[in-house]
Amino acid sequence: RSLRIGLIPGDGIGREVIPAGRKILEALPPSLGLNFSFVDLDAGFECFKRTGAALPQKTIDTLKQECDGALFGAVSSPTTKVAGYSSPIVAMRKSLSLYANVRPCKTVLSPAFPSPTKSPIDLVIVRENTEDLYVKEEKTYADPSDPTGKHQIAEAIKRISSKASWRIADIAGQIALRRARMRQAGGKGEARQGMVTITHKSNVLSQSDGLFRATAREALSQPRFNSLKIEEQIVDSMVYKLFLQPEYYDVIVAPNLYGDLLSDGSAALVGSLGLVPSANVGEGIIIGEPCHGSAPDIEGKGIANPIATIRSVGVMLEFMDLPEAAEVIYKAVDANLAEGRLVTPDLGGTATTEQVTDDVIKRL
Amino acid sequence: RSLRIGLIPGDGIGREVIPAGRKILEALPPSLGLNFSFVDLDAGFECFKRTGAALPQKTIDTLKQECDGALFGAVSSPTTKVAGYSSPIVAMRKSLSLYANVRPCKTVLSPAFPSPTKSPIDLVIVRENTEDLYVKEEKTYADPSDPTGKHQIAEAIKRISSKASWRIADIAGQIALRRARMRQAGGKGEARQGMVTITHKSNVLSQSDGLFRATAREALSQPRFNSLKIEEQIVDSMVYKLFLQPEYYDVIVAPNLYGDLLSDGSAALVGSLGLVPSANVGEGIIIGEPCHGSAPDIEGKGIANPIATIRSVGVMLEFMDLPEAAEVIYKAVDANLAEGRLVTPDLGGTATTEQVTDDVIKRL
Ligand SMILES: CC(C)[C@H](C(=O)O)[C@@H](O)C(=O)O
């Protein structure tokens, strides 16, 4: 099978970790029968400064017309407001209908690196990726209660549709089923039941989050999800419980913004954003994306942790229906971490991006 | 000085902890020269079922006309949608212009109870309390892209004003100054500099969160805040850092919803919502409120932790300009916890609400 992969490094350490992702794909064992070709694509703040567009039309077109998958690095946010600039990752998710952002967080078992949590965790945040406050429909007007005319009011729209809520709950259910099957196949003791936790704030937002909650409940009560346990958790309690008993959770499904916060929280629970992958999943292309940002503080030093990107390659392949290839990558990463000899500074090591990548490749 | 205090137990364990708060006020040393009278007020889901109003007008009127302060317990959220019901606490905050929700989180030093974090934390979340998505302006309409007419779209408005943003940043600055002064007065080693961290998501919400960010920055650059360190943190990173290095933070100022999530996250970092107080602060009345909910699982057992409420009495008194009275309460609570003999089950003990309350009173 021949697959074409778009490479969008973006800014900062994005340019250091995306090449690592490419090397991993090129080094996959021939027995998998996969053949990758690559196309370099532009996006990000640097691209904006150079070309006036943070997400050039050519990037979108190439992804749509040529690519089966892609890897997106990171973009830097300007520290002050820059007219005309807005995040290309949000625009890309929307314009390619990448409706689900899937973010697995699994405790690292490594002598190099003690787990920040008492019990190991293994959960997935399934984040709606196209709406909520991310529709970015905002307006600003003079505050009518202010006679001096100095004060302003700004409004943003949070939009929730039953279509998108159904779709995201449905894929969360499918992911929970697949994870339960894999646990069973793994066969260590009694595999725990699949579970989906629906997160919302419908005690305050009865219509918008109320619609998300009701639709997700309905989607997850389809007969094919009968084997799953379905729970819900108000989002503030979810943050609380995520920290105090994270080992309890399996799949957490959330509207866009809550998903953004919960996935950063989960990344903290495994100790480093440098470990946490994601995939942007839609009906067409799948885009893998490390959860970390462009990390200006370590940019150019060659010490960015490539693991989040390498795992994102795995998650991308999973959603391209190539679970065996994904498994090969996950196992190689786990072996690198289990030895704990070649790890980057964020995990207490001294290895470079390249050394870690090469060590993972040796284990593929 | 004579002070009149409204008591609004609400639902569930609210009815068990608010009496504890009253007992503490009654037991304060006479040398403080304070004289309290009380008025019982109704609100909550039970009240709604009984009277049709979750927040009776009489409660609002009495608070406005008679009370200097009040203690609010908790309200239970119905598990399914109930027509006409909406949270009285949100309505109360708005109708009394309680513009700041102040939530201090401090690690418990107790043999009964190991801290969940490596280093002890001592931070305050200062949450805007009147706007953001809590304006609860929502609408629902048929999804125009759905020919079957089954699908719906719901929208909520997130509203941010420069007035409210200025006000909340200003009080956050004042709190940071006061805390820095108290640390200096405490005089243990070199007291750390006061700091305010501004939280927002202006990389996505450039207008609404952008206005919050810009206004907060401006408010905190007033000369009287010169001694403070001012930082900002995008809210997803804030969740990440809050979990990974909470000891770094001093005062965190946030729009309403982020503040809601960050304060539950901070509560997890001290190990139990049963420990975390808050005060709703405005220009008139101050309302103390434990951060926990109505806890239906332990309702009626007499084992609810009264510490969150007792500390809320302290925070209420602080903002009524009675810092000495507040200090007496904090010290008594700390002494109860430091001994760790009489603590409730959430802290691994077996004491009842009443036993803990009486033990704190002995130490006043
Ligand atoms: C960079 C930012 C726009 C983005 C988001 O909010 O989705 C990031 O935080 C993420 O989680 O991918």
Ligand SMILES: CC(C)[C@H](C(=O)O)[C@@H](O)C(=O)O
């Ligand atoms: C009960 C709920 C409406 C409330 C809120 O969201 O403010 C609660 O979570 C709180 O933090 O006081």
